Every structure is written in C-alpha cells, then in structure tokens.
Amino acid sequence: MxxxxxxxxxxxxxxxxxxxxxxxxxxxxxxxxxxxxxxxxxxxxxxxxxxxxxxxxxxxxxxxxxxxxxxxxxxxxxxxxxxxxxxxxxxxxxTAADPYVLTPHKMNYILPFSIVDDINRAAYQGFSTWAEDLKDAEAKFQVSLKIPLLTGHWLNEGDQLFFGFTLKSWWQIYADEISKPFRETNYQPEFFYFTPINYHPWGGNSAFVVGFEHQSNGQSQLLSRGWNRVYVNYLYEKRNFAFSLRPWYRVPEGEKSSPTSGQGDDNPDILDYMGHFELAMAYKHSTDFELSFKGRDNFSTHKGFVEFGITFPLWGKLKGYAQVSSGYGESLIDYNVNQKRFGIGIALTNLL
Incomplete structure (x- = not known):
C-alpha cells in the first residue's frame, strides 16, 4: 500500500x-x-x-x-x-501549511466563572451609568494565534519571524442589570523573531526571541489604556519543563495635553505596576496535567503579579483549566489595582 x-x-x-x-x-x-x-x-x-x-x-x-x-x-x-x-x-x-488549521501562540482558554476581590470601579465613575452594578464574578477568555512570515533562511539555522495576536477579555456575563457588557478587552499584536541557540545547560535546549508588541484596550478618552514595548526572551527546555525570562523596554510616549486628549500617554506610571520583566515556567506532568507559572515585579516599587494555572482531564479530549492570580496588571483597566482572582473553565490549547 x-x-x-x-x-x-x-x-x-x-x-x-x-x-x-x-x-x-x-x-x-x-x-x-x-x-x-x-x-x-x-x-x-x-x-x-x-x-x-x-x-x-x-x-x-x-x-x-x-x-x-x-x-x-x-x-x-x-x-x-x-x-x-x-x-x-x-x-x-x-499543520503550518494547512489553511484550515490555526496555530496557537499563547494559551487559549475559556473561564465561564472567574471571581475577583476588587474591580477598578473608579475608572468607570462619571463615564458610564453601570459602574456600581459591575459584578465580582465574570467570565474570562483568551485567544492567541501566530503566523510565520518568512519562508526561507534568514539569520540562523532554524530561525523564523512571526506575527502574533492575543485577545483577552473580561465579560460581565452575570450582570443582568446592565445587559452583560464586556467590561474590558485587551488587544496585543506583536512581531517577534525566534532562533535556537547552541547553548545546552544541564543537558537542555535554548532559544532566543526578540520582539515588538503593542497592547491596548481599544477604548477612548478616560478609559483608554495602552503601551508599546520591545522585549527579548530567553527560552529553555529540558524534557517536560520549560522556562522563559522576558525583560522589556517601554517605548516612551509624550504627555497628554488634557485628560480627555486622544494623543499622549494614557498610563505614564504603568511600569510601576507591570515591572520590567516577566518570568514564566511550565511543566507537563503527563498528557493530562500541565502546571504553569507567570510572575512580574518592579524591584523599586515592590509591586508585581503572580499567576498559577493547571490543566486537568474532563472527558474525551476536553481538558479543564483552573487559574489563580494575585497582584497588579492582570488587565489594562485594572493595571494599578491589586487584585486576587480565581477562575475555572476549559483549556482549548496547552502551553507545551
């Protein structure tokens, strides 16, 4: 045959x-x-x-x-x-050449139930009529995809240039009084270059990534949040463990002439809360369980963020996903609010 x-x-x-x-x-x-x-x-x-x-x-x-x-x-x-x-x-x-298959970038998940101890209601005061009706329980989901842009050798064997796009949204699905609005959506397009490197500490493998990304919430005037950054990322793997260290530099913006101006920096103090780097780890325990960690910190202000996640089997190929986080910057509208959150739902893709 x-x-x-x-x-x-x-x-x-x-x-x-x-x-x-x-x-x-x-x-x-x-x-x-x-x-x-x-x-x-x-x-x-x-x-x-x-x-x-x-x-x-x-x-x-x-x-x-x-x-x-x-x-x-x-x-x-x-x-x-x-x-x-x-x-x-x-x-x-x-499946990269298959037009009917989308390649995941970051993790894709849906959390129908996600509860937080504090929502930044102050940001909506005077701008909307539903600030006080926002619920601490909401739905959260993330969709993240990437597309290879180069089809030939560039700088190094095994290298590649990508375009990535990540959308993360917080949906007030339980707020019947205000017609269940999407409270916040963050959009994150990026271009990044990936290349493996001949560095194998402890018998593992390494790669290097450099990229540029924009992140904003698509709002206007007083609700507008956004920033641009250039980053480098060192990736390391050994067997079922992966490690990422990603420092960044924020691209400066000019000051706003007035709070309602469409030009200028919407959040000049965002680095105080988002820090200057992100540390991430993932461990694939088996085909059914995967553990993940993500953390940020600003050593000057001592403000940071930690997030833990775990995937687990449900039925068939469907996997559950639980996520717990604490700190600043989970969303752009809440970047300067210290939040503790727990969510549970379904993992659409894994990290590893």
Missing amino acids: TKTFPKGLFSFLLFLYFSSQVSANDTEITVNPSQHAIFEQCLFKAIKSADKQTTLAQIETACENNIAREILNNNSGQSIELGAMANRMIREKR
Whole structure:
C-alpha cells in the first residue's frame, strides 16, 4: 500500500532551514543534500528497516526528531534530547501549511466563572451609568494565534519571524442589570523573531526571541489604556519543563495635553505596576496535567503579579483549566489595582 506524504510535513523543513550534513552509513547519501532530500532519505531508510507494526506516523516523527536534534546540536558533538517545547514546535509545523488549521501562540482558554476581590470601579465613575452594578464574578477568555512570515533562511539555522495576536477579555456575563457588557478587552499584536541557540545547560535546549508588541484596550478618552514595548526572551527546555525570562523596554510616549486628549500617554506610571520583566515556567506532568507559572515585579516599587494555572482531564479530549492570580496588571483597566482572582473553565490549547 502506498501513502502520499502530506505537505504539512515538508513545511517543517522550511521552519528548520538547515544545510548540515547527514551522518549515516548509507553511501547513497550525498554531501549537503537539499532540505527535502534529507527528510525523504530518512523516510526511505526507516521504511525499509521498520517492522510491520511500525506506523507511518511513527516513522515521520522519528525523522523529524532526528532533524531537529541536528539543528540544536550544531556540530557541538553533544547528545541532544528534545523537550516538550521542541516537540510542540514539531507538531505545529506539521499543520503550518494547512489553511484550515490555526496555530496557537499563547494559551487559549475559556473561564465561564472567574471571581475577583476588587474591580477598578473608579475608572468607570462619571463615564458610564453601570459602574456600581459591575459584578465580582465574570467570565474570562483568551485567544492567541501566530503566523510565520518568512519562508526561507534568514539569520540562523532554524530561525523564523512571526506575527502574533492575543485577545483577552473580561465579560460581565452575570450582570443582568446592565445587559452583560464586556467590561474590558485587551488587544496585543506583536512581531517577534525566534532562533535556537547552541547553548545546552544541564543537558537542555535554548532559544532566543526578540520582539515588538503593542497592547491596548481599544477604548477612548478616560478609559483608554495602552503601551508599546520591545522585549527579548530567553527560552529553555529540558524534557517536560520549560522556562522563559522576558525583560522589556517601554517605548516612551509624550504627555497628554488634557485628560480627555486622544494623543499622549494614557498610563505614564504603568511600569510601576507591570515591572520590567516577566518570568514564566511550565511543566507537563503527563498528557493530562500541565502546571504553569507567570510572575512580574518592579524591584523599586515592590509591586508585581503572580499567576498559577493547571490543566486537568474532563472527558474525551476536553481538558479543564483552573487559574489563580494575585497582584497588579492582570488587565489594562485594572493595571494599578491589586487584585486576587480565581477562575475555572476549559483549556482549548496547552502551553507545551
């Protein structure tokens, strides 16, 4: 029986962009073969030597993993072990060329029930008639996607340029008196460059990201919040653990001529509460459970934010998600309010 290899598998090669040699005993392999030829030759040899119980998907996965190890090794002579983050990237590239598949960026989730101890009602005073009717219980959800922009080698083997977009919203679904409005929605488009680096502390793998992002709530006048920042991000993985350290620099804005002016800085003190960096970690305990942490801090003002999350099985492929957070800056409208929040719902995608 013959089977056609899907194009999404070959798009993985476009992501890795390598030109290294393949070490093998097969004398038919030529020096510096093309990207497609390396993958095809690996498949051909593996299919010839595989037993009847081995599936084509298993063979394809093995070849993809071998190619990824070569990129991360970069002739360093080390034995490279792929972690959860690298395996996620491989899975994403299998469907990168499929127009009917959207690639997740950050975590996607829906929390139908999310309760907070303090909402920034003062921001709505004098602007809306429903400030006092806002409920502490609301729904919260996040949708985050990314699109690769480059289809050829740029600066380094395995590098890539992306456009990402994240939408996070807080919905007053339990506030019947005010027609259940969306209290706050934050929009976060960004461009970022990703590249693996030949640095393997404690036997893990590393990557480097540099990007520019805009974040705003799409409001006007007194409710408007927003800022721009440039960031760098060091990523590290080992087996089922991933680590991220992301410092940033805020792009300065001019002062407002008046509080209702459409031009100028809506929130000049936002760094006092959002800090200058974000630390994140994730651990994949099994296919059913995943733990995550995110934290920020400003060492001068001692104001920060922590968030813990866990995914757990519900039924079938559906996974539950619980989230607890404390501190400043969960949303832009609440950036200067110290909040404690708990939410529970459904995870649409995992981090790893």
